[in-house]
Amino acid sequence: MDKEFSANNPEPNESGLNIKEEILNYLHYWKWFVLSVLIGTLIAFLYLRYTPETYSTFAKIKILDESEGLELSNQTGGLFKDSKNLDNEIQIIKSNRLLSKVVDSLDLHIRYFIEGKFTSKEIWQGPLKLVPIIPKNDVSWSTFYIEITDTGLIISKNEEFDNSFTIDGYNLNSPKKDFPFLIQSEAWLKKYIGLTYRISLQPITSAANGLSGAISITKLGTTDILQLFMVGEDTKRSEAALNKVLEQFNLDGVQDRQLVYQRTIDFVDERFLYLAEELDSIEIGKKEFQQDNNLASFSSDISYSMAKRSVTEEAVLALENQIALSKLLEAPLKDNNLSTLMPENIGIENANTNGIITQYNTVVLERENLISSAGESNPMVVALDNRLLELRKSLRSSLNAYYNQLNLSLSRLKKEENNAVGLVKSMPQKEKILRSIERQQNLKENLYLLLLQKREEAAINLAITSPSIKVVEFASSSSRPISPDSKGIYMKSILGALLVPFGILFLVFKSDNKIHDKSDISKFTRRIPIIGEIPELKVEHKLFENPHDRTILAESFRILSTNLKYVLNTKTEDKAQVVYVTSTIKGEGKTFVSVNLSLAFSSINKKVLLIGADLRNPKITVTDGPKNAKGLSDFLFQSDNKSWKDYLQKSKYNTTFLDILTAGTIPPNPTELLSNGKLEDLIEEAKHLYDYIIIDTAPIILVTDTLLISQYADATVYVTRANYTEKKLLGFSSELYETKKLNNMVYVVNGISESKTSRGYGYNYGYGYGYHQDDKTLKKYSWSWFKEGLKEKIRKF
Structure with a gap:
């Protein structure tokens, strides 16, 4: 059955990944892994040794409502109180203006x-x-x-x-x-x-910018608590910086509120001078009027009318009081200075007007803070200026509306008062004038007392200004450094150190296209037997010289010759067995195998004929004759009846049992010579004279010489070489086996390195047992024995 094979389509004799084998492949280079881990650990140690440790420091604060202050009376109405915007507070804390004060006080620059x-x-x-x-x-x-x-x-x-x-x-x-x-x-x-x-x-501003970048502020969930976080090498420095930031932020808020209270006190003091003069003038006018008109008291017979009139007068008085308070706010509105604060809570019973005044003062303070850090030309300052103008306009509108409302109510009450006066026509005109004077006096007195109360409230709030924040937790640092993470760095360094040789070996294994031992051939095909592995020799002399030689080379060819006997047909014992030795390409060691296999058979007293059939590149040089002696090509080419025996030469190492027929003169037409029929006659005649005929043939993939004479072989030893033969060439040899172009084909792996033979049942055991070894060899194999024991445990696992 014909079937095409190639290196890209090997025989599917295995499925999946052999994990144990892969582990053994990497375990063979365990020294590199250990060395890499040691280097990685050393690098991690040096990094941790010379990398400064950093610690985390944090503090927690709660922003208090600054709008609440001491009020001696709540008769003046409520206030519009806005909850704190935590995002704004965060920006204030991280502002260069505030942090510059922190840097300056602690010399953090x-x-x-x-x-x-x-x-x-x-x-x-x-x-x-x-x-x-x-x-x-x-x-x-x-x-x-x-x-x-x-x-x-x-x-x-x-x-x-x-x-x-x-x-x-x-x-x-x-x-x-x-x-x-x-x-x-x-x-x-x-x-x-x-x-x-x-x-x-460094400059203070630069240090403040660095401190702003080092401090991170976050809100804790849905609470009003802010957490300040800082990382630094010195915990005392970080704690001092955070605590000073909290102190400065609290002081900054307190000073803002104290400024409002002081402005209120100054405004009331100015009003006191004006009211005192008016009260003095009214009292003097009243005294003079009473003296000029001899007035002391009035009759009580008009008590009912007077009671009704009194109620009306009280209402009129209250309205006129509000009108007077509204006029007091006209003076600050005429001042075009946007930095001027408006007086708050002076007694106006209009919630809208009081709310606008509160908003106006808040924007003025925000504008002053922004100007100190950003300048007057900042777009946000311009926006706040526009906002202040709008609030002024709104305040004027509100006062005008309130004033008109008061006037309407006052005119209505005036009419009621006139009606009441009509009921007491008998009341002298003088009494009316006196009542008017007293009314003006009461108005000024009430206004004076109200302003005095507000001044006391502002003075008390100025003296006992409440803090802006509540410190939930003062600055504290972690007991362990957060960087560098010694455990993590050691783990990462060890993992990285393992990955480096693993990655290199992985790439080497994946890019490796050469065979290394018989397992590589077995993975490709199991149909073709592998009868021997020849170790790689470091010495120059690579021949089986002495029949009693007990070297690794001698033992490997003894095993090869023994295994070859099981491949050959034992029924033809009266004739010699013809063994071809070939390879795919040049350099795989087919001549080396041919010569040593011949010496191995001759060492057990078997008559062996070694024929050099590689007429294009003859390599057999173990004869006593000259290098240019005639041989097979001369026999095939000559036209007389000269026998091939005349071209035989004796071996240098076993003259009794080994004859050699070299390739002879290199011919121009080796293909014609090999196919002229003389080689078949030579082989048939030699079968009756020898026990084994070993023929060293040409590489198959290069020329067709071997395939022309392949039918004469009883067995074909196909030589491959570790670390030399490419895996894709196995497809070519496998195809020759499947198409039966080579008779009784078997593989021999040449040049197995010591690292490969030390695995499993290698030559260190098979060829070293019971034979002489020097101390150095024993020491070397003792370590190999230890590694084999470890690998055997892994196999069992």
Whole structure:
């Protein structure tokens, strides 16, 4: 049955992946894995050794409602109170204006590092401290090195020698203009002789920007609590920075509210002067009127009319009081300064007007904060200006509407008052004038008392201003560093170290297209027997010289010859067995196998004829004759009846049982010579004279010489070479077997390396047992025995 085979379509004799075999393949290179793990672990150790540790620091605060303050009376109506916008508070906390104050108070723009051989460590509040003798805002980017010696300090800038100073307590001032600092040192500074400090300076604004980037603020779920988070090398520095941020943020809010209270007090004080003058004028007018008209009291006979009139007068008084309060707000509205705050809670009984005043003051404060950090030309400031103008317009509209409403109510009450007056026509006109004077007096007195109450409220709130925040948790740091993660780094380094050799070996295995041992051939096809594996020899002399030789080479060919006997037909014992030795390409060792196989048969006293049939590239050189001696080609070419026996030569190593017929002169037409029939006659005649005929033939894939004479062979030994023969060439040899172009074909794997023979039942066991080995060989095989034991456990698993 004809069937095509190729390297791309091997015989499907195995299914799936042989996990045990793959493990053994990688386990063979275990030393590389161990070395890679050691290197990875060392790298991880060095990384952890010289990488600064960083710790996490966090604090929690709750933003309080700043709109609530002390009120002595709630008769003036409610307020529009907005809940805090936490996003706005976060932006205020991270603003450069606020953080610049934090940096300035803690000198965070000056950082101290202790220099080591490979790395540096930041230290906070150490024995050295620099005090700028120039304005802090003038500090620029610079780096100084201060070395502590037994005689003093050596100061250098940018690692260049600058000057040296003698330790003498505090206030060590440098005369150099490029070092405008006082050096404060503790008495125990001498304990650190030999250390070098690196001092890094930067502008306050830059340090504030860096602090803003280092602090992260998040809201905790749906609560009003904010968590501030910071990562740094020194926990004390991080805790001090966060606590100072909380303190400054709270102080900033308190100062804003105190500013509103102070503005209210100032406004009321100005109104007091005006009201005092008016009250004095009314009281003097009343006294003069009573004196001029001799008025002391009125008759009570008109009690009913007066009672009704009194009710009307009280209502009129209340309306006029509101009108007067509304007029008081007209003066601040005439001031076009957008930074002026409006007085709050002065007694106007109109919720809309009070709400607009509160919103107006809130926007004024927000505008002032934004101007201090962004400038007046900022688009957000312009938007707030427009908002203030709109609120002013709304306030005017609200006051006008309220004023008109009061006037309507007042005119209605006036009519009622006139009606009441008509009921008491007998009341003297003088009484009317006196009542009018008293009404004006009461109006001013009530207004005065109301403003006095509001002033007291503002003064009390100014003195006991409540905090802006409630600190839920002050700054605290983690006890363990969050970076670097030693366990994670070691695990990653070990995993990476294992993946590097694994990846390299994986690529090598996948790109490997050569056979290495008989298992590679068995994977491809199981139909063709593999009768021997020849080890790779490091020595130059590679021949089975001595019949009593007990080397690995000799034992391998003894096994090969023994296995070959089982392949040959034993029924023709009276005739020699013809064995072809061939290969796919040149260099696979077919001549080496032919010569040593002949020596192996002759070592057991078998008559052997070795014929060199590779007429194009003769390689047999184990004869006593000259290299250019005549041989097979001369016999096939000659036209006389000269016998082939005349061309025989004796072997150098076994002259009694081994004859050699070399290839002879290289002919121009070897194909014609091999097919002229003389070779068949030679073989038939030699079968009666020898026990074995070994024929070294030409590579099959290169020329057709071997296929022309393949029918004369009783067995064909197909030689492959480890680490040389490509796997795709097995398809060609398998096709020859399937199409029966080669008789009784078997494989021999030549050049098996020691690493391959040490696996399983290799030559270290099979060819070393019971024979002489030196101590070095025994030591080498003892380690192989240990590895084999480990691998055998894996196989059983």
